[in-house]
Amino acid sequence: MEKIRIGTRGSQLALWQANYIKDRIEDLSPETRVEIMIIKTTGDRITDRPLAMVGGKGLFVKEIEAALMEKKIDLAVHSMKDMPGDLPEGLIIGAIPERENPFDVLVSKDNTALADYPAGARVGTSSLRRASQLKHVRPDLEIASIRGNLDTRLKKLKSGEYDAIVLAAAGLIRLGQAGEITEYLDEVTMVPAVGQGALCIETREDDRKIGEVMEGLDHGPTRTCVTGERAFLRQIEGSCHIPVACFGKIKDEEVRLTAVVASEDGTTLVREEILSPAGDVEEFGQQLANQVLDRGGRKILETLNLNDK
Numbered sequence: 213m214e215k216i217r218i219g220t221r222g223s224q225l226a227l228w229q230a231n232y233i234k235d236r237i238e239d240l241s242p243e244t245r246v247e248i249m250i251i252k253t254t255g256d257r258i259t260d261r262p263l264a265m266v267g268g269k270g271l272f273v274k275e276i277e278a279a280l281m282e283k284k285i286d287l288a289v290h291s292m293k294d295m296p297g298d299l300p301e302g303l304i305i306g307a308i309p310e311r312e313n314p315f316d317v318l319v320s321k322d323n324t325a326l327a328d329y330p331a332g333a334r335v336g337t338s339s340l341r342r343a344s345q346l347k348h349v350r351p352d353l354e355i356a357s358i359r360g361n362l363d364t365r366l367k368k369l370k371s372g373e374y375d376a377i378v379l380a381a382a383g384l385i386r387l388g389q390a391g392e393i394t395e396y397l398d399e400v401t402m403v404p405a406v407g408q409g410a411l412c413i414e415t416r417e418d419d420r421k422i423g424e425v426m427e428g429l430d431h432g433p434t435r436t437c438v439t440g441e442r443a444f445l446r447q448i449e450g451s452c453h454i455p456v457a458c459f460g461k462i463k464d465e466e467v468r469l470t471a472v473v474a475s476e477d478g479t480t481l482v483r484e485e486i487l488s489p490a491g492d493v494e495e496f497g498q499q500l501a502n503q504v505l506d507r508g509g510r511k512i513l514e515t516l517n518l519n520d521k
Contacts, residue, residue, distance in 0.1 A: 218233060218248050218287055229291070230248050233309070233429070236429055276288045286415070288412075288415075298446060303417065306426035313385055315408075316381065317384065319394055321376065325395045331353070333353050335378065344474035346402070349402075351479075356374065362389070403471065405457055406442055408459075440494065445458065447497065455475070465489070467489075469488060469497060470484075472504075476516065482507050484503045484507065485500075
């Protein structure tokens with residue numbers, strides 16, 4: 213009997229994701245025994261500050277990647293939006309399963325939509341990307357930092373600390389809490405994070421046995437869109453904790469990539485789109501990044517870098 217060890221964070225959502233992949237592998241290969249190993253990451257240990265203040269890339273993946281490289285685990289299950297643009301040498305994205313709903317959502321205490329909140333309403337988010345886009349469309353709202361797992365955030369909302377919070381739809385749906393959602397914010401209102409809603413199954417490049425298992429987990433259309441989004445991210449040299457967003461959608465065998473770079477206060481926002489043949493999505497993702505940079509994005513990111521020093 214084969215044994216496969218999955219490395220994952222220990223949050224409720226991360227464990228759901230790891231168990232989902234465990235079940236998929238066991239369905240595809242009934243003779244395989246799959247074990248889940250919980251690994252604590254830097255991002256899990258720091259809960260009292262906004263992630264953007266902590267800095268660095270890969271806050272939720274570095275320790276898990278180290279275990280993968282040291283062969284303590286055979287594959288890692290991550291949220292794709294937590295993945296830096298570049299992977300460590302020797303590691304690859306072995307599979308990208310079919311994406312869950314990629315959008316952000318508003319969860320509000322009194323079921324009020326974003327457009328209907330009065331000036332000064334307090335909206336919680338842990339993401340600079342979300343905060344900057346919210347400030348752009350509703351500069352009159354108070355955008356406040358919120359950390360903690362999904363249940364913690366929902367409790368803070370219901371206790372009155374916030375009028376509304378913004379979360380990823382995928383997490384709520386996966387944990388059976390879609391009923392909490394007040395409003396879906398599509399890419400016209402808020403461009404999602406690169407890879408949002410998708411899982412990343414990270415493996416060692418030289419592990420052929422795991423490579424064979426990965427073939428049954430990969431979803432072609434999701435990989436195509438995420439590949440374009442990640443090409444944008446690498447070209448712009450961004451991490452998941454700066455106000456940069458890119459989202460790909462397939463229509464009629466073309467991929468529409470939409471990207472945003474926004475200033476921290478939301479006053480300046482550069483939004484660009486590009487249509488790409490599915491087979492050339494990596495090249496077009498890079499082109500889109502250059503387009504965004506040339507049309508004002510570079511200046512925004514330079515200002516952010518200066519503020520970080």
